[in-house]
Amino acid sequence: MSGQDEAERISPTVRLRKVTRRIRQWRSEAGLPLEEVAPRLGWSKSKLGRYETGDTPIGPAEVMAIATVFGIPEEEREHYVGLAFQARQKGWWQRYGASTLASNFAEYVGLESEAGHVREFASDLIPGLLQTENYATDLMNAWIPRASPTVTRERADLRRQRQQRLHDEQPVQLSTVIHESGLRQLVGGTDVMREQLEHLVTMSELPHVTLQVLPFDAGAVPALGAPFIILSFPDQEDPDVPFADYLTGCVYIEDEDEVESYNLNYSALEQAALAPADSAEFITKLAGEL
Incomplete structure (x- = not known):
C-alpha cells in the first residue's frame, strides 16, 4: 500500500x-x-x-x-x-452517499479504519471483514427495502475497502468468535456458503487473524444473542470503543464500566470457544458437508 x-x-x-x-x-x-x-x-x-x-x-x-x-x-x-x-478533512469512506453508507455506520467505518485491533463476537452472521462478495451480496439482497443495483455495487466496493486493511503492510489485527449458528445459516445456497466457509479457513491462516468457533455444545455462554465489536487503537490514550448494531441503527459504548464489561465478556467467549486450530478443522468439516 x-x-x-x-x-x-x-x-x-x-x-x-x-x-x-x-x-x-x-x-x-x-x-x-x-x-x-x-x-x-x-x-x-x-x-x-x-x-x-x-x-x-x-x-x-x-x-x-x-x-x-x-x-x-x-x-x-x-x-x-x-x-x-x-x-475536518474527509475520510475515504465519505465519498459514498447516504444511501450506501448511513451516517450512524459511517462513524463506525471511520473508527475501524484506524483501529489496531478489531474483536468481534458474531452470533448469526459471518463478520463483515471476512465475508465473501457472494455471501455479502445475498445478505444485502435479503434486506427490506431492497437496495438498488447501484447501491449494492457501492456497498460491495466499501466492503472491499474495509477488508483491504487485512492485507496492508501494517494490517489490522482481527480476532473473532463466531457462533456455530452463523456458520450453519445457509446464506445464498450451498455453493455460496461452501465458498464462504473455505474463505474463513484461508483467512484464519493469516498471522494477524484469530478465528474461533463457539459450538452449539458450549451451552449457555456470555453475551449469547448479543453480538458486538470492540475497536482498540494503536494510541494507548484512545479508549476501546465497543459497538453493537440493530435493525435500524447502532450504539457506541463509552462509559468506562460498560467498556470493561464488554472486554470481560469477549475474554470469556474466547475461553468458551474452540482453539483456533480446532476451529479451522471444525469449519473445514462443515464445508465438506455441503
Whole structure:
C-alpha cells in the first residue's frame, strides 16, 4: 500500500474523539461546570455541551478559544488545534452517499479504519471483514427495502475497502468468535456458503487473524444473542470503543464500566470457544458437508 493510501486511511473520526475527550478533561481538571465556562466563551451552555460530546464537530478556532479560557500551555493547545483541523478533512469512506453508507455506520467505518485491533463476537452472521462478495451480496439482497443495483455495487466496493486493511503492510489485527449458528445459516445456497466457509479457513491462516468457533455444545455462554465489536487503537490514550448494531441503527459504548464489561465478556467467549486450530478443522468439516 502506498504512503498516500495509508494517509487516506487516517480517520477524522478518531481525531475528533481525541479533541472532544481532551476538552472535557480540561474542564474537569479546572473543576468548572458548563454553565460557568460557556459565558466566558460567549456561547450557550448547550453549544459548549454539543462540542464536548461531539454532536457538533468542533473546529480549530473553537478549540483555540476553549484552550485560552483554561490557560492551556501553547504546545498542548497547538497540538489539539491541529487535531481539530485534521478532523475536518474527509475520510475515504465519505465519498459514498447516504444511501450506501448511513451516517450512524459511517462513524463506525471511520473508527475501524484506524483501529489496531478489531474483536468481534458474531452470533448469526459471518463478520463483515471476512465475508465473501457472494455471501455479502445475498445478505444485502435479503434486506427490506431492497437496495438498488447501484447501491449494492457501492456497498460491495466499501466492503472491499474495509477488508483491504487485512492485507496492508501494517494490517489490522482481527480476532473473532463466531457462533456455530452463523456458520450453519445457509446464506445464498450451498455453493455460496461452501465458498464462504473455505474463505474463513484461508483467512484464519493469516498471522494477524484469530478465528474461533463457539459450538452449539458450549451451552449457555456470555453475551449469547448479543453480538458486538470492540475497536482498540494503536494510541494507548484512545479508549476501546465497543459497538453493537440493530435493525435500524447502532450504539457506541463509552462509559468506562460498560467498556470493561464488554472486554470481560469477549475474554470469556474466547475461553468458551474452540482453539483456533480446532476451529479451522471444525469449519473445514462443515464445508465438506455441503
